[in-house]
Structure formats: C-alpha cells, structure tokens
Amino acid sequence: MATEGPAVRRVQVAEHPRLLKLKEMFNSKFGSVPKFYVRAPGRVNIIGEHIDYCGYSVLPMAVEQDMLIAVEPVKTHVLQLANTNPLYPDFSTSANNIQIDKTKPLWHNYFLCGFKGIQVELAEICTKSEHYIGTEGGGMDQSISFLAEEGTAKLIEFSPLRATDVKLPSGAVFVIANSCVEMNKAATSHFNIRVMECRLAAKLLAKHKCLPWEEVLRLEEVQAKLGFSLEEMLLITEDALHSEPYSPEEICRCLGISLQELKTQILSPNTHDVLTFKLYKRAKHVYSEAARVLQFKKICEEAPDNTVQLLGELMNQSHVSCRDMYECSCPELDQLVDICRKFGAQGSRLTGAGWGGCTVSIVPADKLSSFLANVHEAYYQRSNQSLVPEKQSLFATKPGGGALVFLED
Numbered sequence: 091m092a093t094e095g096p097a098v099r100r101v102q103v104a105e106h107p108r109l110l111k112l113k114e115m116f117n118s119k120f121g122s123v124p125k126f127y128v129r130a131p132g133r134v135n136i137i138g139e140h141i142d143y144c145g146y147s148v149l150p151m152a153v154e155q156d157m158l159i160a161v162e163p164v165k166t167h168v169l170q171l172a173n174t175n176p177l178y179p180d181f182s183t184s185a186n187n188i189q190i191d192k193t194k195p196l197w198h199n200y201f202l203c204g205f206k207g208i209q210v211e212l213a214e215i216c217t218k219s220e221h222y223i224g225t226e227g228g229g230m231d232q233s234i235s236f237l238a239e240e241g242t243a244k245l246i247e248f249s250p251l252r253a254t255d256v257k258l259p260s261g262a263v264f265v266i267a268n269s270c271v272e273m274n275k276a277a278t279s280h281f282n283i284r285v286m287e288c289r290l291a292a293k294l295l296a297k298h299k300c301l302p303w304e305e306v307l308r309l310e311e312v313q314a315k316l317g318f319s320l321e322e323m324l325l326i327t328e329d330a331l332h333s334e335p336y337s338p339e340e341i342c343r344c345l346g347i348s349l350q351e352l353k354t355q356i357l358s359p360n361t362h363d364v365l366t367f368k369l370y371k372r373a374k375h376v377y378s379e380a381a382r383v384l385q386f387k388k389i390c391e392e393a394p395d396n397t398v399q400l401l402g403e404l405m406n407q408s409h410v411s412c413r414d415m416y417e418c419s420c421p422e423l424d425q426l427v428d429i430c431r432k433f434g435a436q437g438s439r440l441t442g443a444g445w446g447g448c449t450v451s452i453v454p455a456d457k458l459s460s461f462l463a464n465v466h467e468a469y470y471q472r473s474n475q476s477l478v479p480e481k482q483s484l485f486a487t488k489p490g491g492g493a494l495v496f497l498e499d
Contacts (some may be wrong), residue, residue, distance in 0.1 A: 094495035096128070096236060103127075103498045108158060112174065116160045119172050119180075124160035127496040131156045134266055134450050134487070136243060136442050137414050138383040144288050145310025146380040147247045149256060149387065151489040152339045153266070155482060169205065171198045208225060238467030238492035243389050256390050258489070262452050264396045265463060267430060268483040269422040271446035281443055284416065286361045288376060291331065291369040293356070294344055295323075298330035303345065309376050320381040321444050327373045335366035369418075375415035382408055402437025402452050409439035418444030426469055427451075433464040458486055 103109045109127055114347060116124050138148030164170075171181045181198040183189070188206050190199050237253040240385035258264075273280070277355035288309055295312045296303035306312060313323050336344075342352055352434060353362045382404045389400050404485040409427055413419040423440045426449050435451035453461050466484055 096495050098495045098497060100497050100499050103496075109496065112158055112160050115174055116172075120170070122162055124498075125162045126498075128157050128161065129494040129496065130140075130159070130235055131238060131490050131492060133238070134264065136264065136450060137386050137408050137439070138379060139408060139439075139441070139444070140284060140288075140416055140418065141376050141379050141383070142246070143285055143308070144292075144376045144380075145248060145308040146376065147245050147383050149243055149245055149383050150234040151243035151258075151264075152234055153487040154490040155485075155487070156490070170200075171201055173197060186367065225317045235493050238490060240489060240491040245383070247253050254387075256387050258390060259393070259397045259401070261455055262401075262436070263455055263458055263486045263488065265430070265435070265451045265453050265458070265461065265465075265484070265486045266441075267426055267449045267451065267469070269426050269446055269448065270470075270483065271420055271421070271422045273420075273443070273446035279364075280418070280445055282358050283361055283364055283367075284372060284418065285359055286364070287367045287369055287372040289356065290336070290341055290367055291327075291373040291376075291453070294341070294369060295326060295330050295373065297345060299326070302384065308374060310380075312360075313377075320377050320384075323377045323422040324374065327370065327377065330360060331370040331373060333357045333370045335368050337366060338364070341367065367480055371415045371417070378411055378415075379408060398436050398454060402435070405437030405439045405450070405452060406431070412440055412444060416444075420445055422446070423449060426465075429465055429468045430461075433468070453486070462486070 095430070101109065103113055112127065113124060116122075122321060132155045133150050133152050135148055135150040138146070138150075142148050148452070167185045169185050173180075176488050178197045179195075185203070185205070188202050190202050190206075234246060234253075237244060237246070243256040243258055245256050246252075247254070282343075289307055292306050292309045292312050293303045295309070296306040296315070296363065299312070299316060301315050302311065306315075309323075313320065316323075316324070316326075338349060338352055342349055345352075345357075357364075386401060386404050389397055394400065409419070413424060420439050421442070423446070427438045427440065430449060430451040430453075434457040435453050438449055438451035441450040451461075
C-alpha cells in the first residue's frame with residue numbers, strides 16, 4: 091500500500107470550473123497549457139494528536155476541501171512555481187540545486203521539500219520530505235492524503251504503513267472551526283521540542299526497565315519491547331518519571347552521558363538550547379491518547395445506541411490532555427472548544443499541531459444548522475471583533491477521497 095501513487099482520472103476540464111479556471115490562469119502565466127493536474131485533499135485528525143511520531147496509530151479523515159496543482163514538464167532544469175493567490179509571489183530555482191531556508195516558512199518550500207524526495211517511494215518519503223523544512227513530524231498528514239477513501243475515516247498505523255476503514259456514526263457530522271490563530275510549526279521550536287521530550291521520555295523509561303535505551307527513539311518502542319498494555323505504560327510512567335521538568339544535566343545523569351553527547355546524539359539542532367524538558371506530562375499524554383484512539387475505533391465498530399456521546403467524551407478528554415499535559419493549545423482554541431460544546435457539540439477538541447489552527451467537533455446531525463449559526467455569532471462576531479473569518483472558517487464536512495491525478499481528455 092505504501093508504494094502506490096495517487097489514482098489517475100481522465101476528465102473534461104471544461105466541465106470542471108475550478109480546473110478550467112486553473113488552466114486559464116496557467117496559460118496566462120506561462121503561455122502554455124498544463125500536461126496534468128493534481129488534487130491533494132485537506133485532512134482533519136479526529137483523534138490521536140501528537141502520537142504519530144511516537145509510533146502510535148491515529149484516526150484522521152480526508153475532507154472534501156482540497157488543493158489543485160497544474161503541472162507542465164519542461165526540458166530545462168528550472169522549476170517555476172506560481173500561486174493563484176496574489177499574496178504568494180512567484181518563485182523559480184534550479185532543479186539541480188534545491189536550497190530550502192528552514193528559518194523562513196515560505197509557501198514554495200512545501201513544494202521544494204516534496205521535489206527533493208521524489209526519487210524515493212511516494213507515501214513513505216512524504217514523511218521524510220517534511221523534515222527538509224525543519225519539522226520532526228510523524229506520517230499522518232501525508233498518509234491520509236494518499237490513502238483516504240470517500241465515505242470513511244482511516245485508522246493509520248505505521249511501521250509498516252497501513253490503513254483500516256473506520257465507519258463513522260451516521261447520526262452525526264464533524265465540523266471544522268478555524269480559531270484564526272496561525273502557528274507555523276516549521277517556524278517555531280514548540281513542535282520539535284515536543285518530539286524531543288517524547289524521545290527523551292522513551293529513553294528514560296527504557297533505562298528504568300533495563301532495556302537498551304540507546305536504540306530507543308519512540309515511546310511505542312518501549313511498550314513493544316516490554317509487551318505491556320497502554321494502561322500498564324501509564325503506571326510505569328508514574329513510577330519512572332517525576333512530574334517536575336527535567337534539566338539537560340539531570341537527563342545526562344539519568345542516562346550516564348555527557349551534555350555534548352546529549353546534544354549531538356539525541357537532540358535535534360533547534361532544541362540544543364532548551365533548558366527544561368517535561369517528560370512526565372508528554373509521556374502521559376501519548377500513552378493515554380493512544381488508548382483513546384483504539385477506544386474510538388472500538389466504539390465505531392460496536393456502534394452502541396450512545397455512540398455519538400461516547401465518541402464525544404473521548405474527544406473532550408483528548409482536548410484536556412492536549413491542553414494540560416501536552417500544552418499545545420492556546421486561549422483562542424480553548425474558547426472555541428467551549429463555545430462548540432455550549433451550542434450542541436457532543437465533543438470538541440483542537441486538531442493538528444495546535445498552538446492555533448482549528449478545532450474539530452462531533453455534532454448531532456439534527457443540531458447542525460443552529461450549531462453553525464450560534465458558533466459563528468459567538469466566536470467570529472461577538473467574542474473576537476478583530477477577526478475577519480474567511481468563507482471556509484466554519485464548515486461541516488464528511489470523509490473525502492485521497493490524492494488524484496487528472497488527465498485532460
């Protein structure tokens with residue numbers, strides 16, 4: 091499955107207004123027509139935040155909203171990139187000398203990091219490609235983009251990459267709400283500090299249980315080597331790690347290594363100067379969130395009468411853990427979650443990296459219209475007068491299909 095590329099579909103471009111507009115703008119910009127078009131869907135993670143890079147399964151779905159790219163191969167070695175949005179300037183560079191400035195989150199860097207990884211297997215290389223812009227992420231975003239199918243969410247598992255259908259309840263819809271707070275995860279160390287905290291927690295837990303900690307990188311590896319349940323791993327975390335933050339010096343003492351070894355052999359370059367690491371909180375979040383993902387899937391499969399209520403409770407627990415244990419929320423996200431719950435969501439949580447971005451809420455279908463109207467007024471109009479939400483800041487969605495290549499008939 092990991093080696094399959096996106097599906098190919100032949101279309102009459104004139105019958106698809108967005109493709110036709112893209113074709114016309116491409117022709118106006120470059121004086122030629124595209125050879126093919128690519129569709130990449132947006133995605134929302136329903137539950138399972140910040141655990142993919144720890145080795146655990148996540149439960150995302152692709153959404154109907156997407157991005158379209160028009161492409162024409164050329165014989166020169168120059169990449170030319172243009173965006174239909176005038177806010178993003180044109181860019182060109184030599185294909186033989188791709189340089190990506192990790193300190194600047196420029197729009198074209200996301201294309202360039204994919205281009206650098208194009209020689210290797212597609213679905214798995216996308217995870218590695220993101221690292222070119224400085225983000226030590228997992229594989230969820232890229233995997234659901236390729237593996238999504240219309241009408242179903244997916245349980246995405248890693249090493250090896252595989253996807254399992256998860257049928258969502260028919261009596262509810264998922265609503266995405268944008269907090270209108272931006273936090274570019276490649277432009278800040280917040281994200282990468284969390285990755286390193288999880289790595290350090292895994293090593294200290296492994297050392298505590300007399301495992302070869304030097305080989306351990308992820309919290310899931312500790313569980314797998316011990317053969318314990320997630321509930322047992324939570325108890326081990328209570329026993330092995332203290333709740334106060336660890337200094338780099340204390341970590342070195344625990345592992346029996348020097349500060350130089352910590353920096354050169356374990357930490358990423360942009361976390362060398364971090365003064366404290368909250369290992370207990372991060373491990374507690376990861377193991378409890380991984381358990382919530384499995385419970386979410388189980389409830390969807392068993393489909394009890396109160397399915398929506400039970401799923402909502404898991405989503406609420408997830409947000410509390412993200413806010414208090416992983417500390418990746420922000421005041422606006424917390425406010426938006428509270429508003430969504432107040433106006434009818436059975437569950438609501440931040441989704442994505444956090445520190446801004448969006449929430450996802452599970453809403454009974456018969457309450458959708460009033461929910462959308464009330465949340466729009468309470469958050470976008472009343473509470474945040476300075477916000478001018480875009481058209482797609484608040485919307486209901488259903489599971490969409492994965493990446494596609496369009497060829498014009």
